[in-house]
Amino acid sequence: MSKDNPTLIESATFPRHIIAEIQRAASTGIYDIRGFGAKRALPSFDDLVFLGASTSRYPLEGYREKCTTEVVLGGRFAKNPIRLKTPITIAGMSFGALSAQAKESLGRGATIAGTSTTTGDGGMTPEERGHSKILIYQYLPSRYGMNPDDLRRADAIEIVLGQGAKPGGGGMLLGQKISPRVAQMRNLPEGIDQRSACRHPDWTGPDDLEIKIQELREITNWEKPIYVKVGATRVFYDVTLAVKSGADVVVVDGMQGGTAATQDVFIEHVGIPTLPAVRLAVEALQEMDMHRKVQLIVSGGIRSGADVAKCLALGADAVAIGSAALIALGDQSPEFDEEYKALGSAAGFWDDYQAGNDPAGITTQDPELAKRLDPELGGRRLANYLNVLTLELQTLARACGKSHVHNLEPEDMVALTMEAAAMAGVPLAGTNWIPGKNGF
Amino acid sequence: MTEINLDTSSVRSLNVKLQGAASGDNFNVSNTGGKHAVSVGLTTAINVGINGHVGYYCAGMNQQANITIKGNAGPGLAENMMSGKVHVTGNASQYAGATAHGGLLVIEGDASSRCGISMKGVSIVIGGNIGHMSAFMAQSGCLVVCGNAGDALGDSIYEARLYVRGKVASLGTDCIEKEMRAEHKEQLEELLKQSGMSHNVDEFRRYGSARKLYNFDIDQVDAY
Numbered sequence: 077m078s079k080d081n082p083t084l085i086e087s088a089t090f091p092r093h094i095i096a097e098i099q100r101a102a103s104t105g106i107y108d109i110r111g112f113g114a115k116r117a118l119p120s121f122d123d124l125v126f127l128g129a130s131t132s133r134y135p136l137e138g139y140r141e142k143c144t145t146e147v148v149l150g151g152r153f154a155k156n157p158i159r160l161k162t163p164i165t166i167a168g169m170s171f172g173a174l175s176a177q178a179k180e181s182l183g184r185g186a187t188i189a190g191t192s193t194t195t196g197d198g199g200m201t202p203e204e205r206g207h208s209k210i211l212i213y214q215y216l217p218s219r220y221g222m223n224p225d226d227l228r229r230a231d232a233i234e235i236v237l238g239q240g241a242k243p244g245g246g247g248m249l250l251g252q253k254i255s256p257r258v259a260q261m262r263n264l265p266e267g268i269d270q271r272s273a274c275r276h277p278d279w280t281g282p283d284d285l286e287i288k289i290q291e292l293r294e295i296t297n298w299e300k301p302i303y304v305k306v307g308a309t310r311v312f313y314d315v316t317l318a319v320k321s322g323a324d325v326v327v328v329d330g331m332q333g334g335t336a337a338t339q340d341v342f343i344e345h346v347g348i349p350t351l352p353a354v355r356l357a358v359e360a361l362q363e364m365d366m367h368r369k370v371q372l373i374v375s376g377g378i379r380s381g382a383d384v385a386k387c388l389a390l391g392a393d394a395v396a397i398g399s400a401a402l403i404a405l406g407d408q409s410p411e412f413d414e415e416y417k418a419l420g421s422a423a424g425f426w427d428d429y430q431a432g433n434d435p436a437g438i439t440t441q442d443p444e445l446a447k448r449l450d451p452e453l454g455g456r457r458l459a460n461y462l463n464v465l466t467l468e469l470q471t472l473a474r475a476c477g478k479s480h481v482h483n484l485e486p487e488d489m490v491a492l493t494m495e496a497a498a499m500a501g502v503p504l505a506g507t508n509w510i511p512g513k514n515g516f
Numbered sequence: 517m518t519e520i521n522l523d524t525s526s527v528r529s530l531n532v533k534l535q536g537a538a539s540g541d542n543f544n545v546s547n548t549g550g551k552h553a554v555s556v557g558l559t560t561a562i563n564v565g566i567n568g569h570v571g572y573y574c575a576g577m578n579q580q581a582n583i584t585i586k587g588n589a590g591p592g593l594a595e596n597m598m599s600g601k602v603h604v605t606g607n608a609s610q611y612a613g614a615t616a617h618g619g620l621l622v623i624e625g626d627a628s629s630r631c632g633i634s635m636k637g638v639s640i641v642i643g644g645n646i647g648h649m650s651a652f653m654a655q656s657g658c659l660v661v662c663g664n665a666g667d668a669l670g671d672s673i674y675e676a677r678l679y680v681r682g683k684v685a686s687l688g689t690d691c692i693e694k695e696m697r698a699e700h701k702e703q704l705e706e707l708l709k710q711s712g713m714s715h716n717v718d719e720f721r722r723y724g725s726a727r728k729l730y731n732f733d734i735d736q737v738d739a740y
Contacts, residue, residue, distance in 0.1 A: 295557030
């Protein structure tokens with residue numbers, strides 16, 4: 077119903093944004109490609125609440141009693157596991173998709189906060205290695221910029237089988253973002269669209285993956301933890317197979333996870349939300365008696381310390397943030413609202429990461445735009461944000477009486493909706509009913 | 517010459533020895549038994565002779581070393597090789613030379629499907645035939661085939677050069693035959709010489725990218 081004219085009724089089937097998309101498709105003949113993650117409303121961590129301690133539970137004093145946050149990742153087979161001060165890591169984002177300044181900012185911020193950052197498609201830049209105390213090196217299907225020296229320079233290796241924004245899909249860095257440096261790193265001509273393959277070139281299936289992991293360990297002297305990252309789809313089976321293949325750490329990325337560029341139809345319609353993905357991953361680990369032995373990192377739409385706490389309470393060992401980290405650097409800032417508007421968007425709505433003309437200077441290779449982000453300031457802002465998330469996480473854990481954030485458990489939470497109760501496997505608030513459990 | 521017997525020595529201890537060796541050292545590896553990840557991650561100009569068949573990823577990510585395999589090699593031979601030389605006297609399975617950035621890979625026999633997939637600068641010389649989808653998304657470097665090539669050769673190829681002496685079952689999307697100019701004959705002659713193969717370069721044809729799919733164009737949608 078229109079605010080100005082109550083006799084006008086907007087169609088629920090054809091609301092204005094759907095009509096606009098049909099008109100856009102009819103006009104251009106091509107599907108919509110964009111960045112960012114799923115924008116539709118999904119069952120999420122907002123649908124869970126904590127049961128703080130009272131008479132039946134004993135809380136911890138907020139400013140006096142310790143609630144530790146350290147986490148160790150990758151000790152299953154690797155000689156040198158990763159040790160983080162906070163269980164909030166920075167997800168893989170490529171140089172190419174992001175400017176060198178943005179990558180440096182992520183490294184600086186993560187290092188101040190005592191956590192890791194992750195490379196992306198296109199290889200490792202000296203800037204991010206130099207500014208990231210703990211750097212995870214992604215091993216991707218395209219193998220752009222992949223070389224054994226960088227593998228050895230990394231602190232851990234993340235084999236990427238998929239990502240939450242587009243499980244089953246490859247990537248595309250459009251020609252407008254292929255600067256001479258990006259082209260040189262990827263061994264391709266400048267200005268052409270660079271496809272990132274959707275599957276690895278030298279194995280098929282989990283049996284081969286086990287041998288691939290053996291090769292990577294042999295090349296890196298069994299020192300580096302091996303992560304396996306999957307987009308959240310058939311999570312129970314994918315996590316089981318990753319563990320069977322020899323992963324030290326499994327990363328599960330829900331459908332709210334961001335991307336630099338893919339089809340809108342992929343972002344909004346493939347994969348499952350992060351909320352059920354955590355539960356399924358934990359169930360797989362528990363069934364193999366590998367929970368806490370193989371660590372679980374969860375990503376996809378993590379925004380607050382509450383989201384982190386709920387993820388950990390469901391059984392994750394750590395989380396990864398991507399879109400939220402970019403927002404902390406300055407993405408979507410009202411400071412650039414006029415420029416966003418000139419590009420047909422607005423602060424808070426910007427999703428054309430693929431276009432290369434990001435007013436905030438983050439998702440661009442334009443040297444003039446990229447200069448807008450001061451890496452020191454960006455790093456400080458990210459560190460502030462990571463510290464706030466950690467403080468919020470501790471606040472919630474203490475309220476539940478936990479002296480380590482890993483002591484949070486599903487029993488500390490209830491769900492506000494039936495969907496969330498079923499997906500997370502916790503009772504609907506005010507009941508002892510978990511849909512799907514005990515025959516109901 | 518250091519002898520290493522994989523009946524009594526593990527792949528782990530073999531790779532530790534090879535990765536720690538000084539340039540010019542010589543190794544002879546026996547009783548390979550199809551083991552995986554043999555002689556991977558080498559970084560110095562050593563000579564490694566491998567007597568017998570090897571499994572997956574032999575010579576993976578090789579840098580500088582000269583590795584000769586007297587036998588057949590499993591999938592992913594010399595994957596992501598950076599430099600040096602890998603020579604197989606027998607046949608190789610799928611994805612030989614996948615994503616390799618440099619160096620020379622010689623397979624005297626046949627190579628299976630997806631040989632040279634996403635190659636990024638390596639030179640690959642095959643004495644026999646290669647399977648389907650070889651040089652898929654090949655970015656740069658050279659693939660020389662002295663026998664025949666299977667279906668969809670060079671599908672979605674970028675700037676790699678393909679030289680084939682025999683028949684090509686079919687070309688992949690955006691891959692076309694190109695003129696064999698003097699500079700190509702010279703390059704081919706040199707690669708054959710380095711590989712120990714003797715063929716008349718005039719018997720080869722050259723294939724490469726039509727460069728029509730370098731930027732997404734909706735009018736090309738039927739090509740995919």
